[in-house]
Amino acid sequence: NAGVTQTPKFQVLKTGQSMTLQCAQDMNHNSMYWYRQDPGMGLRLIYYSASEGTTDKGEVPNGYNVSRLNKREFSLRLESAAPSQTSVYFCATKEVMNTEAFFGQGTRLTVV
Amino acid sequence: EDKVVQSPLSLVVHEGDTVTLNCSYEVTNFRSLLWYKQEKKAPTFLFMLTSSGIEKKSGRLSSILDKKELSSILNITATQTGDSAIYLCAVANNAGNMLTFGGGTRLMVKP
Numbered sequence: 001n002a003g004v005t006q007t008p009k010f011q012v013l014k015t016g017q018s019m020t021l022q023c024a025q026d027m028n029h030n031s032m033y034w035y036r037q038d039p040g041m042g043l044r045l046i047y048y049s050a051s052e053g054t055t056d057k058g059e060v061p062n063g064y065n066v067s068r069l070n071k072r073e074f075s076l077r078l079e080s081a082a083p084s085q086t087s088v089y090f091c092a093t094k095e096v097m098n099t100e101a102f103f104g105q106g107t108r109l110t111v112v
Numbered sequence: 113e114d115k116v117v118q119s120p121l122s123l124v125v126h127e128g129d130t131v132t133l134n135c136s137y138e139v140t141n142f143r144s145l146l147w148y149k150q151e152k153k154a155p156t157f158l159f160m161l162t163s164s165g166i167e168k169k170s171g172r173l174s175s176i177l178d179k180k181e182l183s184s185i186l187n188i189t190a191t192q193t194g195d196s197a198i199y200l201c202a203v204a205n206n207a208g209n210m211l212t213f214g215g216g217t218r219l220m221v222k223p
Binding site: 045 | 113118143144146153154155157160162198200202204209210211212213214215216218
């Protein structure tokens with residue numbers, strides 16, 4: 001039982017390059033989330049998907065796009081990476097009812 | 113816009129001390145409040161609170177929610193060096209199950 005799987009774990013990009021962060025869950029949860037965490041700070045919500053077929057902006061959506069491919073998968077795309085997007089990215093999943101959120105192990109992204 | 117604020121930002125204590133971490137929120141259609149501990153990697157779940165005044169307890173950690181004051185506290189008694197971490201508070205709303213985190217409290221416990 002893998003839970004929440006993020007790929008890749010580490011990535012270095014040059015400014016202007018694009019990439020997609022992948023997140024897959026086998027917990028059959030409806031809601032999925034993408035957060036970024038900068039050094040010494042909390043988690044800031046980029047985008048979330050309350051259920052398959054829906055996506056909504058969070059606190060810091062600029063420079064990102066998402067796709068809820070199916071119930072299991074929620075991807076985050078950087079179309080033109082910038083140094084300000086250097087961060088650790090976490091994917092999380094949660095059921096709509098009162099349950100905890102489960103996290104992937106994170107992707108450390110550096111944009112040079 | 114949902115907002116979660118944690119205080120203090122950071123805290124340094126010695127082993128054996130008791131600490132209280134605070135979380136306040138402004139959320140449309142509150143559903144639940146969650147506490148997480150984060151060491152080196154992904155946050156790990158501590159508590160979920162939905163009802164006011166009911167304390168949740170796990171070993172030396174406890175937490176309580178005050179819906180009237182829109183706040184929660186996390187208490188850690190007899191702190192140990194292994195309690196050193198970032199403690200995160202999050203609030204889930206009913207509108208689309210949005211989950212908003214606060215900025216965290218960085219706790220350092222010295223021997």
